Amino acid sequence: MTANDMSLYTGQPSGPVGKQIAGYRVEQVLGRGGMAVVYRAKDLRLDRTVALKLIAPERARDDTFRRRFTHESRVAAAIDHPHIVPIFEAGETDGVLYIAMRYVSGLDLRALLDRDGPLPVATALRIAAQVASALDAAHEHDLVHRDVKPGNILVAAGTDSDHPEHVYLTDFGLTKKSLSLSGFTTAGEFVGTLDYMAPEQISGRPVDGRCDLYSLACVVYETLAGCPPFERDEDVALLWAHQYDQPPPLTDRRPGLAPAAADVMAKALAKVPEDRYDSCLEFVAALRVATGQHAPAPSSKDPRPRRISANLWPPPEPPAWARPVFRGPPGGP
Template sequence: MTADPGDYPTRPEASPGTDPAAMIGRQIGVYRLESEIGRGGMATVYRATDLRLERTVALKLMSPEIARDETFRKRFAQESRVAAAIDHPHIVPVFDAGEAEGKLYIAMCYVAGQDLAALLAREAPLPLAKALRIATQVASALDAAHAHDLVHRDVKPGNILVTKGTDSDHPEHVYLTDFGLTKKSLSQTGFTRLGLVVGTMDYAAPEQIAGKPVDRRCDVYSLACVVFEMLTGAPPFRRDDDRALYYAHQYEAPPRLSEHRSGLPDGVDEVLTAALAKAPDDRYDSCLAFVTALRRAGEGPPPPPATPPEPPGWAAPVFPERTA
């Protein structure tokens, strides 16, 4: 799995009290750590071997600082069970979650492929049809999570895995990874006040940045930011520092897609503007509603009805209004 671990920054930053490199080869519960996939302030993800079933998994170990909080531990167990119960073709399955040697862990399906961030670095901007195929699969996964009362809170290219599809009509198969297992817990245990940012600022909804309650429409906003990046090569708001970026998400009008890419139907602009609305009530009610509107806009206006041919002279008595 090449995805960014999700709720922590892309740049390697050692977790407090643990040297991730020194963990290679160690066994945590029934999992032997084989190599590091990614790390950050909240967790480190490893490629590991499940010694019971002899299969490869992605094992996420929470940092000791977070794991010591008792409220977090209880919510971690509860939310892990909810995430594991979601069976969806575009969500990376959660196999197991628990504690071993004082370490909290989540074992997930190991997906061999690349994340959308790597794909965009190589191919952006994407053709509209490809962006729509990817966005539709992500939207389906998000709506399935919302049906279980889970809000992702960190939809971004690094948490979207793109693998080979089944045929020419479905050239990509997309997985969404790293649901809000820890983000909800962090926001309710005070860790966000200790400098741990919940979510990634390039894609964070205004209410999320402001610390207000969030629901599924938070993910609609973030998905719209990802779609904007797929179509232009960059997220909608680009600023030199975090403070300016926070302000832009909360108060500045989103840029028009047509200002950064020409040749798309006019309706695409309006759909993205609605999905990036500052107030959740002004956005689409679901991720699939947003993507459906985007697809329809991308198809452009329907062609005018064809004018029927003139009837031959011998048929004039049957079509008097056409020969008047």
């Protein structure tokens, strides 16, 4: 890796702005983590703004990680869902692994909570429902996110007063096929964030979608209470708490909620996956009922494309310039 490539990853002042990688011109650092850095960048081929994620050089040199990166990027890109950040491209150039995704203008939930503190119940549940929908869609593809946390939930402006936020779940780079996987990588490192990590991840047991449900419940708890369910001074104590301690009832930290809300949260945070809800949307629906919140009425602006009636016959003719690529059925004209 060249010095310039390294400055792209590290974001040093010598810096990334204006440099190009794989057809993208870097414009601004958006965020940085243990194994990646994300930039706002310009796609020079299509003249659009994207979020460009570059993987740490030491990861790129790991053949196992490279294979996993390629596979998981393809699977994540195949999920077409309104609350999952679309992946435009994933690849490698000059020894640098990268993913180009839709750029979402707005705050992540971590920044929103840091700025505003606990959210109104209705806002917290609107955000939760959209994340739950994204997670259930991933689980239908036999994928587990395994790092659901406020920093991976992007909150953009919504379409109208009934839908004031549009939420995206991002960072599917840690997803894997759900069977036979634990919370550890092959190098023995944790996959996930300790404040939101399910007991089965910590103990190294196989995980499925109920692992994400637990993490989502931790996030929702924080949006309502202002802090995660478990707070400890040491990482080891936090790991122990997720596995063995009972969280403080939600109603103790958010007075005014009905006792039923604490019961719903306790079930979603059950230590044993089988004791939790069967899906993320089921959890959010139960919490809506318990808090007296109702799902917003459908918007008058239907975002779905209108379908052409199947009874229209004969079908419209293609334009003259397109006719050479159309062919009739075998044996036909």
